[in-house]
Amino acid sequence: MNKVRVAVVGAGIYGANHIQAYAWNRDVELVAVCDFKPERLAAVAEKFGVNTYTDVNQMLAQENLDAVSIATPDAYHLEPALAAIMQGKHVLIEKPLATTIEDARKIIAAAEQHNVRVAVDYHKRWDPAAINLRNELRLSTTGRPIRGYMSMDDVIDVPTKWFDWAHHSSPVHFLGTHCYDQIRWYMGCEVEEVYAVGSKTVLKERGIDTYDTVQAFLKFENGCYWTVENSWIFPSGFPKANDGRTQILTEHALLKADSQNRGVEFYNAHKCRTPNSYFIIDNNGRPFGFGIEPINDFIDCLIHDKPFIATAQDGLEAEKIADAVHISLETHQAVKIAKG
Numbered sequence: 001m002n003k004v005r006v007a008v009v010g011a012g013i014y015g016a017n018h019i020q021a022y023a024w025n026r027d028v029e030l031v032a033v034c035d036f037k038p039e040r041l042a043a044v045a046e047k048f049g050v051n052t053y054t055d056v057n058q059m060l061a062q063e064n065l066d067a068v069s070i071a072t073p074d075a076y077h078l079e080p081a082l083a084a085i086m087q088g089k090h091v092l093i094e095k096p097l098a099t100t101i102e103d104a105r106k107i108i109a110a111a112e113q114h115n116v117r118v119a120v121d122y123h124k125r126w127d128p129a130a131i132n133l134r135n136e137l138r139l140s141t142t143g144r145p146i147r148g149y150m151s152m153d154d155v156i157d158v159p160t161k162w163f164d165w166a167h168h169s170s171p172v173h174f175l176g177t178h179c180y181d182q183i184r185w186y187m188g189c190e191v192e193e194v195y196a197v198g199s200k201t202v203l204k205e206r207g208i209d210t211y212d213t214v215q216a217f218l219k220f221e222n223g224c225y226w227t228v229e230n231s232w233i234f235p236s237g238f239p240k241a242n243d244g245r246t247q248i249l250t251e252h253a254l255l256k257a258d259s260q261n262r263g264v265e266f267y268n269a270h271k272c273r274t275p276n277s278y279f280i281i282d283n284n285g286r287p288f289g290f291g292i293e294p295i296n297d298f299i300d301c302l303i304h305d306k307p308f309i310a311t312a313q314d315g316l317e318a319e320k321i322a323d324a325v326h327i328s329l330e331t332h333q334a335v336k337i338a339k340g
């Protein structure tokens, strides 16, 4: 079987994981990487021996590709995604699919028109704890879900130091869409109505015009109510860059998951660290974990013509919730979500 010829657009913090995954995938030939930043391209070219480009259209014109991964900043997925789709390439897009419903619909329409497939990297669907919890929810002994709580929070270094585009995104797009997607996947139905509150104080004072924290209340079609909390201002001293908690009360059970409690605690004179042993682990150079599996699954689904686990339609549904959350934050009103 021929290898799948792949390129990655965006060689930043997360694009590096796509590049590593493809470099180790025996079914893939990692052909090219595109980024605006020459220093990032130089490092990638040296390590992986791939062709590099600063212009996605030039890359698509010069390289013979089957598929493209898009790992550009949240608000900038549309342009490279459309460029790749219009050249007939299958696409894996980092979460969120887009930061507007309009962008998400354009990606879906273009994929239909050009007969290509689009997957979204909602990697929490591959987290063993999340899969375990979803399996438990499906047992008749668990009963109907009645109430849910999910939080996902980042330390303040993420929007202030990790990247320079936080003001073009929000904790809702960056973290909330992960939660909305995961909860839709747990519930097996859609959100009907949203109400949200949030504050803009700490980051705004640092010149980053976005929300510090947002609490959203989601009413699902099955009658289950969820509270979702996302913030970008956890203190730097927190033992991990990210924190996530879930608690679901069902007819007959209480289900809990916690991203801190993942098997290891590292202490030194200054700090305790609790890295997530299941996310992305360097195993003698080979990346491994639920952050890598969706990228390998994208290739597997292309080769074997299997449905993607998280599709562009899933990306659109999560973005519809994010959009309703932002409208509710501004209007202080509950917002209904239309079907379709």
Ligand SMILES: NC(=O)c1ccc[n+]([C@@H]2O[C@H](COP(=O)([O-])OP(=O)(O)OC[C@H]3O[C@@H](n4cnc5c(N)ncnc54)[C@H](O)[C@@H]3O)[C@@H](O)[C@H]2O)c1
Binding pocket: 009, 010, 011, 012, 013, 014, 015, 034, 035, 036, 037, 040, 054, 056, 071, 072, 073, 074, 076, 079, 080, 094, 095, 096, 162, 163, 164, 174
């Ligand atoms: N950082 C994380 O922990 C994390 C985790 C999961 C998912 N993601 C998602 O991955 C995506 C990228 O995030 P990141 O943290 O890697 O950001 P980043 O800023 O580290 O990297 C983005 C890269 O994209 C490049 N770029 C922007 N527009 C481009 C274009 N049109 N063509 C070529 N290159 C372009 C930039 O030069 C930059 O190097 C985001 O959608 C984010 O939500 C990030």
